[in-house]
Amino acid sequence: MRPRGPYKVFRVVALVVVVLSLTAPLLWMIAASFKTNVDIYDTGKALAFSPTLDNYATVLQQANYVQFIGNSLWVALAATVASLILGVPAAYSMSRFNMRKSALVVLMARVIPGVSLLVPWYYVFSNLKMVGGFGVLILSHMFVSLPLIVYIMMGYFDGLPEELEEAALVDGLTHIGAFRRITLPLSVPGVATAGILSFIFSWNNFMFALVLSDAHTKTLPVAIFDFVGYASIDWGGLMAAATVVTLPIMVIALFVQKYVVSGLTAGATKG
């Protein structure tokens, strides 16, 4: 059933409109990051401007963004790896032993408003003098990563036939051996999907770092606010900072598009 006639024309026009409305704002942000503030304020120079790298120099040198990029990378990677170590075996158990109630407890984390956890965390961790350290940040980001990983991996393990493991048992592997040597290697695409999504969500997370980080440990989404002054905004610097935060993640998503899509839609089409 391929579309024909006038619908075909309508479809092309509609698709162009969709693509433009989704990408134009992002391109506008990137363009503004190469403009001087004078050019940003001059609406006549929307497209005809002479590009400058000054904003990026401000962001990377004066605003100390190299460190914040490192913080974001470290927190997102550590939270993702730790969550994979905890989450993948748990998802396996929950899938194979049909532990739906336990799974529901882990998935509750997707529903709970983050603020309701931040208050008790802040209570406990500030008494332990841990607020501002990387440890708390990573723990708090695991709260985002772990449920996501368990959710994606449970669906993945549900789809792996149990017969493969049974065959391995007959061949003399232990249960754990079968998980390690048969199931895990077969689950690499699932683990990749879960890991990539966990990294993206942790990198983009704002609220936890807003409360739990300090001037040295803050992540990029928090550091963006350095460019929003009380009275005025350094628009060029702000757009360069926003681009530095979001462009890497968009480029990664471009290359691993298939995984991102399958992770985002995991479990959406089954009962």
Add this chain to the structure above:
Amino acid sequence: MSTVTTPTRAAGGVGVMPDTPGWARWANAHRKWLFAAPAMAFVAVLIVFPLAWTGYLSLTDAEGSVRAESEFVGFRNYLDVLSDTDRFWPAVGRTATFTLAALLFEVVLGMAIALLLWRPFKGEKWVRVAILMPLVATPVAVGMMWRLIFDPNIGLANQVLGWIGIGPQPWLAGQHTALPTTIFIDVWQWTPMVVLILLAGLTSLSDEPQEAALIDGASTWQRFRHVTLPLLMPTVLVAILLRGIDALKTFDILYATKGRGGGSFHEVETLNVYAYGLSFDYNEYGVSSTVLILFFLIIIGSMWALTARRKEAQR
């Protein structure tokens, strides 16, 4: 074979060899909980316990410093919050408006775009890339991006309106236009999520019902209304559920565009923004916990209603 497997079975079933050391035997026998326990413990310590504490704090007058003494006050906070028509109920209203409006636009637009993308076409790959971009972009950065575009003086939005002869709008800066503008930003960023979910649903539908309807002479609209939509309904409800939960909890773009307290007139102060402000701007931990518990009940209630509706649709 049987001479080997018989003692093995006696020792603990398939998958445990006679030479397996004791601890490994134990580990294999208890693998169900050995695998699940660390994650469950993490969740218990970091989620269940804090949630219980929030419940306790909501019954106290905790405020000021986290080290200050607090007193048990029973349900006084709940009475105060529920009779607060100044901040609490307007925040409930904004949360409902934001969530329902964003969901409505996202589902209708998402369905339209998913249908456009359904059948294969040239350049499909690039359209899919474009759809993915807003979705993975950092919400705070997205907020800042729209803040520039919607700036009343230098923003692109008013410039474009100027070309077609419409006067400048205050957008985020206006007391009554701020909330609709943030809804627009949410729709821009998250409609692609609905598109991806619905597209996955559409692709999994079989062609036969469509073809049968076509042979029966059904129009395009009739086929959508009476064949595609009913079959896709469970997926639509999943999309509504996932997006709805996140829309209720929206924080990043509201904080990025309007700052603390949802702006100077609390124009975009939803329950989440209100609770955040109570906790970390005013250190009213007791009252904020009360708001959070009520907010949590609202989320659970809406989820429960949707899941019930979904079960009905599947029947």
